[in-house]
Amino acid sequence: MNDNLKRFLSLFLHTMFLVFIYYLGERYSLSLKQYSARKFNMIPYLVFSTLFPILIGLLIAFPKFINEFRKKGNWKFDWVKFIAIGIPMLYFAIFPLVLALSILGGESNLPLFNGLYRLPLIMYLPNELSGVVLGFLLLTVPYKEVTIGTEKNINNHEY
Numbered sequence: 001m002n003d004n005l006k007r008f009l010s011l012f013l014h015t016m017f018l019v020f021i022y023y024l025g026e027r028y029s030l031s032l033k034q035y036s037a038r039k040f041n042m043i044p045y046l047v048f049s050t051l052f053p054i055l056i057g058l059l060i061a062f063p064k065f066i067n068e069f070r071k072k073g074n075w076k077f078d079w080v081k082f083i084a085i086g087i088p089m090l091y092f093a094i095f096p097l098v099l100a101l102s103i104l105g106g107e108s109n110l111p112l113f114n115g116l117y118r119l120p121l122i123m124y125l126p127n128e129l130s131g132v133v134l135g136f137l138l139l140t141v142p143y144k145e146v147t148i149g150t151e152k153n154i155n156n157h158e159y
Contacts, residue, residue, distance in 0.1 A: 010063070018059055019053040025052045042100065050097040053128045057135020081132035081140045089137065092130035 029048060036045040 013061055018056070023061060025056070046097050047098050048130065050094055050127065052086060052132025054093060054135040054138075057132040057137070058133075058139055060132070061136040061139035065142075068143055070143040071146055073146040076143055076145045078141045078143065082137065086134060086137045086141065089130040089134040092126050094127075095136050096127050 029045070029052065030096045032045045032048050
């Protein structure tokens with residue numbers, strides 16, 4: 001079988017798997033939302049809606065991590081990428097949950113972005129997008145530095 005065809009099929013199957021997981025996650029999220037409304041307890045829904053985008057990001061990055069894992073070399077960690085992108089994304093991803101758990105909707109003790117989130121807004125784009133980016137980043141900041149003879153291939157991690 002042609003290498004391009006193999007690559008296409010693996011990427012296509014991975015995409016279909018992602019769509020299936022996303023579909024299951026959205027169904028579960030809806031049932032959690034209904035359960036939370038019946039029981040007057042939003043914590044399970046908030047926890048799931050915070051962690052599910054991170055899982056999606058991890059699943060998106062998984063093939064790249066497997067390719068990286070198969071390489072020969074020493075493991076490195078891109079601290080600059082993790083600090084510059086990962087820490088802010090972590091803050092955005094978990095801020096709604098921390099806000100809800102700490103004060104359940106009043107004024108937050110968290111200094112940054114105190115007025116950015118209000119309870120009707122906490123479940124939308126900022127934490128979902130940052131959760132996906134954070135999950136993706138968690139599997140892409142570790143990389144292997146491949147040494148070929150005396151040359152070092154430092155350009156094997158992509159942005």
